[in-house]
Amino acid sequence: MNDRPTLVAESQPVATRVDPVTAAVIHGALENIAIEMGHKLMRMSYSSIIRESEDFGAALTDAEGGQLCECKMSTPLQSGPIPGYIRGVKRRLAARGETIREGDIIMHNDAYAGASHGPDVAFCVPVFLDGQLIGFSVTTAHHLDIGASSPGSAGIVDAVDSYAEGLQFKAIKVYEEGRPNAAVWHLLRDNLRASDLVVGDMEAQIKAAQIGAERFLALVRQYGLDTVMLAYQDLMDYSERLMRNAIRALPDGDYSAETTIDGYLDDPDAKRRDLKIKATLRVRGDEIEVDLTGTSPQVDDRPINLPFEGTVDCAVWLTLRSILLDSAVYGDVPQNGGLTRPIRIVAPKGTLPNPTFPAPVIARFCPGNALADTVMKALANCVPEQVSAGIGNLRCIAFTGLHEGKHWVHMEILEGSYGGRYGMDGMDAVDTLYANTRNNPIEDIESHLPIRVNRYELRDHPPAKGKWRGGIGSVREFTFLSNGAFSVEGEGHKYRPWGFSGGEQGSTSSLLHLRAAGDEAQMPSKVPYHGADATDRLLALGPNGGGYGDPFERDPEAVLNDMLDGYLSTEQARADYGVVIIGKSVDDPATRALRASALR
Structure with a gap:
């Protein structure tokens, strides 16, 4: 028996805050990593949809999928779903009893587990520090073919279920502990049209994500994991405060709007055409509930349904953020999960915005944009000067x-x-x-x-x-x-x-x-x-x-400029705006008289 007295270390207070200067430096470094990932992906990509249209996403997350930063050049519908991708990947792997190891690279496009739709494929690179999983570096991109029943990945509007929409990659390890899974790459090349182009883009995504992982790990080694995560939490809390303050400034109440979309206008089945989207915003204090009850049922055999996670949530979040935290007023607002904490989304199961697998979803792009527009229309009842x-x-x-x-x-x-x-x-x-x-x-x-x-x-x-x-x-x-x-x-x-x-x-x-x-x-x-x-x-x-x-309240000079630009004729200026134009000038007295007579 050892009779030596036990040495008890004096407890040290655990830091719960990081100084603002360090936090700002870390925030800037994280954003720069995401921006570099985006630039590298664009430069290495083969297809114009990524290289020119910038239809891609790049972001870093923590180990649970909480977003640390995102690339500002990317599209909201690509970077926004990345936390959902990570949550979906972790669920799929856990269900199969698989673990994430250093050197793994995971491919994922499951629209019912976080992805926006099948052609938007994510490559997730886990980041480890001394054997501990600390986060993910992720790139997403829209690919030009995903092996569906007809060529391409846009305009596939006749898929009858998820299986007809193309290959489904549900948390597939394309690299395991640093070794490529050759069978997966053979499968891709044998089942994708324009495979050199598509696989080349995928390889660019992997390399860009690996660069992000290296930069993130270097940042953590420089400042320490605790400091980086504290700075991240501060940033999340800051974004949350901004959103809550903006919501608190709204009058409490319920605000509703409806939109009708084409659907399939040439289809004899009424269930596939003239579909309704309804949104009710319930403002209570510093929180908003967005209720999509009343939206049309899902279309079982046409792919215009909207994945709840990856499309619907992003459409709602982006609309609220862009209107309530207008960058023209607020400047650069950090984009992270703090912005979404005060927002709750409700969508009944089996409807367009919350379909049941295997309802197809690949053509969700335009209905999702209509959903965002409907949320904005509802907000018009509340903040008319901001929409x-x-x-x-x-x-x-x-x-x-x-x-x-x-x-x-x-x-x-x-x-x-x-x-x-x-x-x-x-x-x-x-x-x-x-x-x-x-x-x-x-x-x-x-x-x-x-x-x-x-x-x-x-x-x-x-x-x-x-x-x-x-x-x-x-x-x-x-x-x-x-x-x-x-x-x-x-x-x-x-x-x-x-x-x-x-x-x-x-x-x-x-x-x-x-x-x-x-x-x-x-x-x-x-x-x-x-x-x-x-x-x-x-x-x-x-x-x-x-x-x-x-x-009739439009600035007459603005009407004149529209006429000079060829958007209007002088007759239309008079009839539609009450503006009298002689030659290339506004006749002010005649305009005032015409507008006054129209008011009587």
């Missing part, structure tokens, strides 16, 4: 064909437009709400694809009238230079973007297939795989956003 009128929805077109026995695939995200907002006209021909992708340069398209871009311009249809006019959609015309095909997922061919506070509704979009033989076909907003011959043309008119406010 825009109705947005013109986006559209995705997949172009494809065969060249010397190999597939080529190209994806175009065609712009929508914003509605007018208090003090500002709507933005013209831009991606809206949670998309935020960039356009593909014409030079890039024509340099490596058998497609010619004939027209790329603003449409001629007058913008929606308002004190602040709606944004203008684009005209896009493409010519096939060889035989091929296209498929389309879109919205807004029947229902116009909503006007607000006396503003006019926006204009619908349209799609025309102009065949080489000389005939033409008006296409619905959703088109499954559709053949096209060489010299066939596809003409797409984008939607105009809604107007905001009484048109």
